[in-house]
Amino acid sequence: MSATPAISLQDVEKSFGSTRIIQGATLDVLDGERHAIIGPNGAGKSTLFHLISGHLVPTSGRIELRGRDITGMAPYRINRLGLSRSFQITTLFHRMSVVENIRCALYYPLGYRYSFWRLCPRLKDVHERADEILERLGLTGRRDVMAGMLSYAEQRALEIGLTVAGGADVILLDEPTAGMSRSETARAVDLIRALTENKTLVMVEHDMSVVFELADRVSVLLYGEVIATGTPNEIKSSRQVQEAYLGVEVA
Amino acid sequence: EPVKIAYIDPLSGGFANIGNAGLAHFRFMAEQLNAENALPDGLTYEIVPFDNKINAAESLTVLQSAIDQGIRYVVQGNGSSVAHALVDAINKYNQRNPGEELLFLNYAAIDPALTNEKCSFWHFRFDAHVDMKIAAMTDYLVDRPEIKKIYLINQDYSFGHAVAAAAEKMIAEKRPDIEIVGNDLHPLVKVKDFSPYVAKIQQSGADAVITGNWGNDLSLLVNAGKDSGLDVEWLTFYAGLLGGVSALGDAGVDHVRQISEWHSNVPNEETDAIVTEFKAQYPEFDWAYYRVGVLMDMLTKAINEAGSADPKAVAFALEDMRIDTPVGEVWMRKDDHQSQQKLYLATLAKGQKFDLENSGIGFKTDQEFALEDTVLPTTCEMQRPE
Amino acid sequence: MLQVRNLNAYYGKSHVIDGIDLDVEAGQIVSLMGRNGAGRSTTIKAIMGLVQADGSIRFGDMELLGLEPHQIAHCGVGYVPENRDIFPSLSVRNNLLLGVKSGRGKGRWSPEDAYDLFPVLRERADTAAGFLSGGEQQMLAMCRTLMGDPDLVMVDEPTEGLAPLMVAKVKELLLEIARRGASILLVEQKLTIAPEISERLYVMGHGRIVFSGTPAELEADHALRREWMEV
Amino acid sequence: MEGWIFFLFNGIVYGLLLFMMSSGLTLIFSMMGVLNFAHASFYMLGAYFAYQISTIVGFWPGLVVAPILVGCIGALVERYFLRTVHRHGHVAELLFTFGLALLIEETVVLIWGRNPVPYSVPLDLDFALFQIGGTSYSAYKIFMMAVSIAMFVFLYGIIARTRTGQIIQAALTHPETVGTLGHNVPRIFMLVFGAGTGLAGLAGVIGGNAFVTEPGMARALGTIVFVVIIVGGLGSLTGAFIASLLIGVIQTTAVAIDVSLTDVFATVGVNLQEVPLHELWSKRISDVAPILPYLLMVLILVLRPRGLLGTRDS
Amino acid sequence: MTLGSRFAPLALVLGTVVLLALLPHMFDSRYALTLLNQLGIGIVFALSYNMLLGQSGLLSFGHAVYFGLGGFTALHALNAITDGDLPLPVPLLPIVGGLMGLAVGIILGWVSTRRSGTIFAMISLGFAELVAACSNIIRGYFGGEEGISGDRMSGPVLFDLTMGPQRDVYYVIAAWMLVSALLMYLITQTPLGRMANAVRDNPQRVAFVGYNPQTVRFLMFALSGFFAGIAGSLFAINFEIITAQAVGIEYSASVLMMAYIGGTGYFLGPVLGAIIYTALSIVLSAYTEAWMFYLGVFFIIVVVYAPNGVSGILAVHEPVLRARLMHRLLPAYALAFVTGAILLIGAVVVIESSYHLSQPGALTTTMSLGGIEYDADAWRAWAFGLGALAVGAFLLRETIRSVGGAWADVRTRMGGEAAA
Ligand SMILES: Nc1ncnc2c1ncn2[C@@H]1O[C@H](COP(=O)(O)OP(=O)(O)OP(=O)(O)O)[C@@H](O)[C@H]1O
Ligand SMILES: Nc1ncnc2c1ncn2[C@@H]1O[C@H](COP(=O)(O)OP(=O)(O)OP(=O)(O)O)[C@@H](O)[C@H]1O
Ligand SMILES: CC(C)C[C@H](N)C(=O)O
Ligand SMILES: [Mg+2]
Numbered sequence A: 001m002s003a004t005p006a007i008s009l010q011d012v013e014k015s016f017g018s019t020r021i022i023q024g025a026t027l028d029v030l031d032g033e034r035h036a037i038i039g040p041n042g043a044g045k046s047t048l049f050h051l052i053s054g055h056l057v058p059t060s061g062r063i064e065l066r067g068r069d070i071t072g073m074a075p076y077r078i079n080r081l082g083l084s085r086s087f088q089i090t091t092l093f094h095r096m097s098v099v100e101n102i103r104c105a106l107y108y109p110l111g112y113r114y115s116f117w118r119l120c121p122r123l124k125d126v127h128e129r130a131d132e133i134l135e136r137l138g139l140t141g142r143r144d145v146m147a148g149m150l151s152y153a154e155q156r157a158l159e160i161g162l163t164v165a166g167g168a169d170v171i172l173l174d175e176p177t178a179g180m181s182r183s184e185t186a187r188a189v190d191l192i193r194a195l196t197e198n199k200t201l202v203m204v205e206h207d208m209s210v211v212f213e214l215a216d217r218v219s220v221l222l223y224g225e226v227i228a229t230g231t232p233n234e235i236k237s238s239r240q241v242q243e244a245y246l247g248v249e250v251a
Numbered sequence B: 001e002p003v004k005i006a007y008i009d010p011l012s013g014g015f016a017n018i019g020n021a022g023l024a025h026f027r028f029m030a031e032q033l034n035a036e037n038a039l040p041d042g043l044t045y046e047i048v049p050f051d052n053k054i055n056a057a058e059s060l061t062v063l064q065s066a067i068d069q070g071i072r073y074v075v076q077g078n079g080s081s082v083a084h085a086l087v088d089a090i091n092k093y094n095q096r097n098p099g100e101e102l103l104f105l106n107y108a109a110i111d112p113a114l115t116n117e118k119c120s121f122w123h124f125r126f127d128a129h130v131d132m133k134i135a136a137m138t139d140y141l142v143d144r145p146e147i148k149k150i151y152l153i154n155q156d157y158s159f160g161h162a163v164a165a166a167a168e169k170m171i172a173e174k175r176p177d178i179e180i181v182g183n184d185l186h187p188l189v190k191v192k193d194f195s196p197y198v199a200k201i202q203q204s205g206a207d208a209v210i211t212g213n214w215g216n217d218l219s220l221l222v223n224a225g226k227d228s229g230l231d232v233e234w235l236t237f238y239a240g241l242l243g244g245v246s247a248l249g250d251a252g253v254d255h256v257r258q259i260s261e262w263h264s265n266v267p268n269e270e271t272d273a274i275v276t277e278f279k280a281q282y283p284e285f286d287w288a289y290y291r292v293g294v295l296m297d298m299l300t301k302a303i304n305e306a307g308s309a310d311p312k313a314v315a316f317a318l319e320d321m322r323i324d325t326p327v328g329e330v331w332m333r334k335d336d337h338q339s340q341q342k343l344y345l346a347t348l349a350k351g352q353k354f355d356l357e358n359s360g361i362g363f364k365t366d367q368e369f370a371l372e373d374t375v376l377p378t379t380c381e382m383q384r385p386e
Numbered sequence C: 001m002l003q004v005r006n007l008n009a010y011y012g013k014s015h016v017i018d019g020i021d022l023d024v025e026a027g028q029i030v031s032l033m034g035r036n037g038a039g040r041s042t043t044i045k046a047i048m049g050l051v052q053a054d055g056s057i058r059f060g061d062m063e064l065l066g067l068e069p070h071q072i073a074h075c076g077v078g079y080v081p082e083n084r085d086i087f088p089s090l091s092v093r094n095n096l097l098l099g100v101k102s103g104r105g106k107g108r109w110s111p112e113d114a115y116d117l118f119p120v121l122r123e124r125a126d127t128a129a130g131f132l133s134g135g136e137q138q139m140l141a142m143c144r145t146l147m148g149d150p151d152l153v154m155v156d157e158p159t160e161g162l163a164p165l166m167v168a169k170v171k172e173l174l175l176e177i178a179r180r181g182a183s184i185l186l187v188e189q190k191l192t193i194a195p196e197i198s199e200r201l202y203v204m205g206h207g208r209i210v211f212s213g214t215p216a217e218l219e220a221d222h223a224l225r226r227e228w229m230e231v
Numbered sequence D: 001m002e003g004w005i006f007f008l009f010n011g012i013v014y015g016l017l018l019f020m021m022s023s024g025l026t027l028i029f030s031m032m033g034v035l036n037f038a039h040a041s042f043y044m045l046g047a048y049f050a051y052q053i054s055t056i057v058g059f060w061p062g063l064v065v066a067p068i069l070v071g072c073i074g075a076l077v078e079r080y081f082l083r084t085v086h087r088h089g090h091v092a093e094l095l096f097t098f099g100l101a102l103l104i105e106e107t108v109v110l111i112w113g114r115n116p117v118p119y120s121v122p123l124d125l126d127f128a129l130f131q132i133g134g135t136s137y138s139a140y141k142i143f144m145m146a147v148s149i150a151m152f153v154f155l156y157g158i159i160a161r162t163r164t165g166q167i168i169q170a171a172l173t174h175p176e177t178v179g180t181l182g183h184n185v186p187r188i189f190m191l192v193f194g195a196g197t198g199l200a201g202l203a204g205v206i207g208g209n210a211f212v213t214e215p216g217m218a219r220a221l222g223t224i225v226f227v228v229i230i231v232g233g234l235g236s237l238t239g240a241f242i243a244s245l246l247i248g249v250i251q252t253t254a255v256a257i258d259v260s261l262t263d264v265f266a267t268v269g270v271n272l273q274e275v276p277l278h279e280l281w282s283k284r285i286s287d288v289a290p291i292l293p294y295l296l297m298v299l300i301l302v303l304r305p306r307g308l309l310g311t312r313d314s
Numbered sequence E: 001m002t003l004g005s006r007f008a009p010l011a012l013v014l015g016t017v018v019l020l021a022l023l024p025h026m027f028d029s030r031y032a033l034t035l036l037n038q039l040g041i042g043i044v045f046a047l048s049y050n051m052l053l054g055q056s057g058l059l060s061f062g063h064a065v066y067f068g069l070g071g072f073t074a075l076h077a078l079n080a081i082t083d084g085d086l087p088l089p090v091p092l093l094p095i096v097g098g099l100m101g102l103a104v105g106i107i108l109g110w111v112s113t114r115r116s117g118t119i120f121a122m123i124s125l126g127f128a129e130l131v132a133a134c135s136n137i138i139r140g141y142f143g144g145e146e147g148i149s150g151d152r153m154s155g156p157v158l159f160d161l162t163m164g165p166q167r168d169v170y171y172v173i174a175a176w177m178l179v180s181a182l183l184m185y186l187i188t189q190t191p192l193g194r195m196a197n198a199v200r201d202n203p204q205r206v207a208f209v210g211y212n213p214q215t216v217r218f219l220m221f222a223l224s225g226f227f228a229g230i231a232g233s234l235f236a237i238n239f240e241i242i243t244a245q246a247v248g249i250e251y252s253a254s255v256l257m258m259a260y261i262g263g264t265g266y267f268l269g270p271v272l273g274a275i276i277y278t279a280l281s282i283v284l285s286a287y288t289e290a291w292m293f294y295l296g297v298f299f300i301i302v303v304v305y306a307p308n309g310v311s312g313i314l315a316v317h318e319p320v321l322r323a324r325l326m327h328r329l330l331p332a333y334a335l336a337f338v339t340g341a342i343l344l345i346g347a348v349v350v351i352e353s354s355y356h357l358s359q360p361g362a363l364t365t366t367m368s369l370g371g372i373e374y375d376a377d378a379w380r381a382w383a384f385g386l387g388a389l390a391v392g393a394f395l396l397r398e399t400i401r402s403v404g405g406a407w408a409d410v411r412t413r414m415g416g417e418a419a420a
């Protein structure tokens, strides 16, 4: 692991009107680690993601991506610097086919940008990459189905696929397994693990089994503050965390 | 074998009523002439209506289909803008298709340019143009010394501009003491509430307003004036045009004057018969376009003289033609294809022999202008085919 | 209280619910379990009049089938949808107030009760509900339905996406609802709280009821759980 | 000074008329999110119905009956068409009302012909009430202003003060859920659409005789009513009210200003005769008055897309 | 890729070229050429509009602005050619107009594409009204109510095209139509085209695959302005006149109707729409005064019952055709067609008769319809019309039900095959 953290938050604050939702969050996500953020509902986890990905602009504080200041940058520029995220509520391109969804995530990273003089059917590299990703997502069989027609679990998988396809090396996943059954969850965990090999992963998750299975380190967010960071086992045994989040019984 | 005449005017949309009124005039005349066997060789007239939605570009589309149907004569009147477009297109067509020429007979588009700098051999105008009418109107003003301040309000297009320009120029010549206290141009048919304009007129202290407005632009304007208690004299061109009088109502009586080549209360038995007969056939309309009758009569005479309905021969026959009409002679001047005729200034009044739109209100002559007095010079340099 | 007989439901042409029978007695908590896509949500949507269905649904002495959703609601059936469907542009308070049915007197629940149970709702009372976090929205959706004072509450996946501490609160709320005299039809997939609070459980598979019994009986039936519930 | 008060007053008169004509549109738009392109057509229907009724029993019964008739037609349109179209989204809805406008205009032509009908101001109100700066104001104009203000108060009552407004706002995004809470959404939608078109009809009854009742009157009313609700802010009634007055005052005052930019610059010694677009600069403010509302609308949309008091982004 | 599929597009293009070249020989009346020319213009215009509505999800009420300004510029350029100031062959004028459309698209697009949805629609309406109103003010450029006219028989001659005869104009329009349509199609196949679809579906997500949704919208907007400008120039060449109406709201509305009637979901949808719309408005208006009524009814039927347009209706038949089940639908269709025709005849009689009666200028109550003369005021005509209307409506309802039945049958058969 290199010395500069992949993502670093310094005293980040965010208020909506007079309510402070994120109150001075400070957090370093190390390069190459899988980092889970847990916390009670409304703690500000999704908000934190929005801040990192540029969807929202922090009220104060500083956010760095690999040492580079990205505070207040537009989402697409942050994405171009190698950070990609998924959404808690699935957001796909519903009226396009599954494979076209993935391709959309590839044009920019593969350098085609806003080109209106190159024909997509000729872009071999895009096609190969897209098919390869579909293969890994297990969606090859659904290649030409419109994304809006997929089942929920398939949509979640595609959501993850869209997030990682561009080859970003910092991946943010917001509750990737929400709404999935146990077996689907297990499959999703494997998928995430495979797809984020050698990448930095930050995820929000309520399902503790997923958290403890996947994460190298866990941070606990409470009232917009990071109250603890540590290995899963450290977190599990922390009294403070138990009271604040896990309740009496630990999953 | 009919002589087909394309009637190109608005037949749908906001101006449809005016277009339909003109159409009725032409149909009426065609029937009369056909019944009299006025054309040689068993020829008859057929009026073929085309809707141009009062759009210059659209007019050219329908002109195309008229040509497709083998039509060689075009009549139009509503809007000098359309007339300009037609003249242009017909000039080009005639040049590109020798032997298949079209002839344009204009019964109401009165921008002076059409028989001056933009004159064409293929265009004949049967109505007095703006300068001629304003000349008459200003002659009338000479006898009305109590009018000291005049306000000009016109539609913002070539015809309205022509009215404003002619009025400014001729008032300065004939009544230099009159002050022009305002000169407004407003967009064609877009204004819904004229009260701001009326307020301006009121503030200016004008005694009279000169306006070329027609259709709703006139009735809304005069009505707004009535509502605000505006007490001025309206000197207009088209108060008698369809829809005008009923919209004006009593507001117009004694306040609204019109300059035109004729009106139904010009005493003459022959025209009285036409007015009555026309009303019987078309109860919705009144015989208002005297010049349509003149146009059809002159055309008939020209076809007879030329011995064929070929537009080129007919055009030559029309040049310099003189014809006697019930109220006097009409002369088609060769230099510019502008008809020369009598003009009348008349006021809306109650209790006249003929009313308009069944409103009980009709025109009453204030002053009559003889043909010789309405003649104006032209700048036309006519190019004639061999 | 609720008697469903031979219920069939359709999405367009696809036959999703295939002749099921189901009962909820007054004051009971009954759960409907099963795998993804088994048809649980569709069942309660059918009861609520939201999907095309045939068969018979009796509630008290009313036949619900064929009524419009708003009429069914007026019969005393409450429904908390799976995806919460809070009204994002309205404030939290107005969301709650919309739950109150016109022409009804004071019922078992008032907005104050909701605020007391979930103080965060009071704090956010004037915020547009769309800005609430996922969990907060779930609480709001449940409370909103309670404002209409239903005699039967049908809740679809109330613990989905909730932190463990919150799950416990939802459980409390459900028990409180039952305590105040309403019956509950709970739809759940992951066996988070259903076995603990239900008196009876149904398990669905492929649009049919494949099991009905007490939590203990379900606990004992390993084969069934393996086949139909993926534990 | 007196002149300014005079123009201000005229502006307010005009503004109130604008509000009267756009109030039904505001109601439907702010509650249902439907931009009703046929609004002006319902306005026209109101005028024609009132004319027809007035030929039989006089103006006053028509004032009540015509708007109700128009409202019923609106409600039927909602019930049998708009509701179906609603499922295909907002664009389809917009286009439907657009087609409806075409159809209503043609139907009016079919029944009443293309010429204006003689629908005139009732004699009871056809007299000058008072004068400002030499201009008299007819009782009918004051009556129109009163109706406009009454409409504002009435609408303010429904939109801001009742649950109906909120039910509808909620139903915009989640109609089913609102239904499960016990509210009869379709009926409310129908009523609101009926009320909105009824208001348009009322404006027609009152405006039809003040201006001209003819088949082109809907088209002539045109997009100015949209300008009002957009400048006011999507979904804001008060905004629409303020915007009407603002536009009224701006337009009326502009007509009175006979100065052009070229004149203004000439006084400080700068000659604009030669610069590009000199035609534009040499136009007098009074000549460009008709475009000012649209200019205002574009500026507002660019600088403050929600409009003056709007609460919603779309 | 097989050889066939590789050359299929090429064959399609070649086929179209041949067809376009033959058309004027098949229909050589002046009127047919007029119609064809306007069809060509409408097609380019509608396709350019669909780059916004169908492909980028931008509902514009002001597309005529780019069309019109392109046309005006082309005409000014044409006049410059006539005056000898511009050595450009007339058939190449659309390049000038297109560039103007592009330039205006860039300027106005820069402001308006910062927004999407209803706000965008309203901004477009605002710009449209503004430009339309300005046309009254900047008379030098727009020529006031008269518009600007020119003479296309000037300047250097290209390929023997003197531009005098209609047919020369037809070839120019056809060529430009083909090239523009091809280019616009190819744009849908580029990364920008695909991202435009993505922005339409989900702008939020687009930002997280590296694109600025505003930039995507902006580029599409500007390009669509370019093609609208080409369409406007073709209009200018065809009519040799352009008036302020060309930038007005009615042209914007008509292009919207074209695209929507044809169907915005398919590339060729707007082509179909342009053909239907132009034919209805030109041909019908030559035969009946009620053409706007029919157009309105037709449009409403499409919006209410066929939201994907005519091409959407055709598209649902594609799988049926492929499954060779079309013959199962045809009998029901034939029945519906017959009953529909009864309804239509009744409706036409009623509508035409009442128009005839309500119109001033009708000489008598006698009128002729389809060659049959009758008295529009007699009860017999009305009884016939209303009767046919009622009977047709009743029967149509029944036959539509049988169409539904046939469809259900076809669907189950196809479902069976898909499962097999
Ligand atoms: N735009 C906003 N305006 C006002 N409050 C907001 C806004 N967005 C979020 N909030 C508030 O911020 C808090 C944190 O929300 P966030 O969605 O980040 O929570 P979360 O930790 O992701 O919870 P969950 O696990 O339930 O999804 C919530 O209380 C929410 O109500
Ligand atoms: N709107 C719809 N149209 C067509 N089919 C649907 C629709 N909604 C659900 N289905 C199908 O109906 C079946 C039952 O769905 P339902 O939502 O009732 O399942 P569930 O048991 O609630 O599962 P879960 O909520 O875990 O997905 C599924 O096969 C699903 O694909
Ligand atoms: C028919 C007339 C009102 C037309 C008008 N005189 C014009 O020249 O434009
Ligand atoms: Mg969250």
Ligand SMILES: [Mg+2]
Residues within 6 Å of the ligand: C040, C041, C042, C082, C156
């Ligand atoms: Mg479910």
